[in-house]
Amino acid sequence: MRPTLGFAKTALALICAGLISSTAHARMVELEDSELSEVTGQAFINLTTDSNAGINYTRVNFGMNVDTQLNMKKLQLGQYNDSVTRPGEALGTSDLLINNFALGTVNADDTINPFKIANPFLELAYSGNKVVGVRIGFGEAKGILSGDIQSLTGNIPIKIQGSAGPVFDQASGWEQFLLSIAGVTRNTRLEADATLVQTNGSADPVRATHAGMVNGQVLGCVSGCNLGGLSDALLSLFASSGCQVLSLATCFPLSNFQSLPVGNMAVSDSAATAAIEGAAKGFFISMQTQDVAWRDMDNNALINTLKGAFMNLPKYRDANGNMVAPINIDFEQAFNGIPRQDTCLGTATAGC
Numbered sequence: 018m019r020p021t022l023g024f025a026k027t028a029l030a031l032i033c034a035g036l037i038s039s040t041a042h043a044r045m046v047e048l049e050d051s052e053l054s055e056v057t058g059q060a061f062i063n064l065t066t067d068s069n070a071g072i073n074y075t076r077v078n079f080g081m082n083v084d085t086q087l088n089m090k091k092l093q094l095g096q097y098n099d100s101v102t103r104p105g106e107a108l109g110t111s112d113l114l115i116n117n118f119a120l121g122t123v124n125a126d127d128t129i130n131p132f133k134i135a136n137p138f139l140e141l142a143y144s145g146n147k148v149v150g151v152r153i154g155f156g157e158a159k160g161i162l163s164g165d166i167q168s169l170t171g172n173i174p175i176k177i178q179g180s181a182g183p184v185f186d187q188a189s190g191w192e193q194f195l196l197s198i199a200g201v202t203r204n205t206r207l208e209a210d211a212t213l214v215q216t217n218g219s220a221d222p223v224r225a226t227h228a229g230m231v232n233g234q235v236l237g238c239v240s241g242c243n244l245g246g247l248s249d250a251l252l253s254l255f256a257s258s259g260c261q262v263l264s265l266a267t268c269f270p271l272s273n274f275q276s277l278p279v280g281n282m283a284v285s286d287s288a289a290t291a292a293i294e295g296a297a298k299g300f301f302i303s304m305q306t307q308d309v310a311w312r313d314m315d316n317n318a319l320i321n322t323l324k325g326a327f328m329n330l331p332k333y334r335d336a337n338g339n340m341v342a343p344i345n346i347d348f349e350q351a352f353n354g355i356p357r358q359d360t361c362l363g364t365a366t367a368g369c
Contacts, residue, residue, distance in 0.1 A: 069310055069319060072149065076140040082293070084131035086121030088360055088369050094304055095170065095326030103325070106224050112326035113171075113302070115164035117367040119360035122161045122276070127362050132160030132279075133286070133293045142309050150309040150322075154301030157293045159280035163360050163367070166271040168224045169213055171328035172320070175228060178208040178239060179347030184265065187352055192263050199251035200244030207348070208237045214268050218260045223323065229268025230257040266352070273354030277344050279330070297343035298333035302326070 061081065067074040095112025097103070103112075120132035136156030142149050182203040185193055201207070211234075213225035218232040234257045242248035260268035284295030298315040304326050310319040315333045322329070330343045346355065361369030 067312055069312075071144065072309065073143045074140055074312070075143070076138050078136065078138045080136060083134040083137065085134065086123065086129045086131050086360070087119065089118040090368065091116050092118040092164070094302070097325075103223060110168055110224050112224060113169060113328055114167040115169075116167065117360075118164040119367070120160060120162060122163070122358040122360055123362055124359070130161070132158070132162070133296065134158055135293050135296065136314075138314075140311070142305065142311070144307070149307050150303060150305030150311075152301045152303030152311055154299070154314060156314050157280075157296035157298055158300045159282070159293050159296040160278075161276050161282075161358055162279050163276040163357055165275065165367075168226055169271060169328060170223050170225070170323065170326060171213070171330070172222065173213055173228070173328065173330045173344065174332050174342045175211040175344045175346065176208065176342035177211055177346055177348060177351050179206065179349065181205040181207050181348070183348040183352055184236075187265050189264060192265065195255070195263070200242045200248040201238070201252070202241065202243065205241040205248075206239040208239050209267075210234060210342070211351075214260070216260060216268060218257060218268060225271070227260075227268045227270055228274070229260055229266075230262075232256070232258055234267075236262065269351060269354070274346075274350075275357035276355050278346075279343055281335070281341070281345070294336070297330065299329065299331045300343070301329050303329070 061079070063078050063080065065076045065078060067076070092113060092115045093111050096110070096114075122130045124130065134155045134157070138154050138156070140152050140154065142151070180203065181196070181201050184201075184207065185196065185203050188196065209230055211229050212231060213221050214227050214229045214231055215221040215225070216227055218230070220231050221227070235253045235255065238248045238252065244251070255262050257267040260266060279300070280293075280297040281295030286294050299313050299320075301311065301314075303309070303311060303322055305322060305324055307324050308321065310321050311329075312318075313320050313331065315331070320329055320331065332340045332342055335341045357367055359366045361367065363369065
């Protein structure tokens with residue numbers, strides 16, 4: 018299997034698209050020596066290097082914030098020829114395949130809700146004098162990611178949290194009785210962790226077509242449980258197995274989720290700071306000809322990526338130091354999917 022590194026061109030194009038979609042206005046102003054002595058700053062572009070396990074890295078950092086809204090007919094990476102493919106995967110499939118990919122959304126009056134990016138970078142990995150990997154990443158990212166998702170390879174944790182009402186709506190009468198015994202009402206707030214899975218509930222980091230609760234995962238009580246801590250103990254008796262808790266589905270096709278919130282969309286940005294409040298951290302897409310460990314930009318740990326294409330949207334630390342999932346949805350969205358938001362100027366909603 019020999020995936021190519023033509024992805025470097027795509028990565029650079031994505032960064033350039035973001036730069037082009039941003040506008041800036043400036044003029045040259047002469048400064049006196051006394052004024053210059055009070056100015057400090059950092060280069061707009063700088064290089065950093067790293068090494069691990071015989072692999073050397075060179076990263077080009079773009080020290081800037083970008084607000085962008087972009088559309089791409091197809092984001093497809095990691096499709097190999099029919100005679101050399103991933104073991105156990107269907108011929109003709111891809112590591113990453115998202116049709117009508119978009120970042121940011123458009124309102125009915127053609128105003129734009131941009132996808133916000135801070136500190137984008139492009140990084141190359143070398144083994145000797147040979148390039149074995151390339152990735153495009155964002156120090157911070159926040160906004161709506163849209164697309165018709167066909168397959169994903171990578172690390173994408175999801176938090177499902179919200180009112181138990183939709184759970185009751187999906188449950189049978191017997192299951193509603195069991196939930197009531199556990200102290201759960203329609204107004205109880207429940208939570209569950211989800212990730213990329215197979216349709217049998219096993220974790221599936223390679224060419225996954227579904228997301229959901231892995232086998233053994235249980236619902237947890239956030240608030241409103243009548244029995245307090247005992248509710249969690251009782252809920253733990255009903256673990257997800259084979260993509261079900263009792264008869265409730267716990268795994269769902271990725272194609273159901275056509276617009277995903279990246280970061281905490283409930284947190285408003287402050288014009289007084291350069292930071293993006295509520296932004297997810299450590300988002301990158303990479304392509305490598307062998308397994309490569311990339312440096313996480315949030316906690317400095319190493320993220321092991323598989324040969325081929327890989328998308329990393331890891332858990333990150335929020336403003337309070339808590340580890341949170343980059344994508345948060347409620348149970349209504351989990352069961353019924355998320356419709357695509359408009360990403361095109363004009364009449365088209367997708368594929369513009």
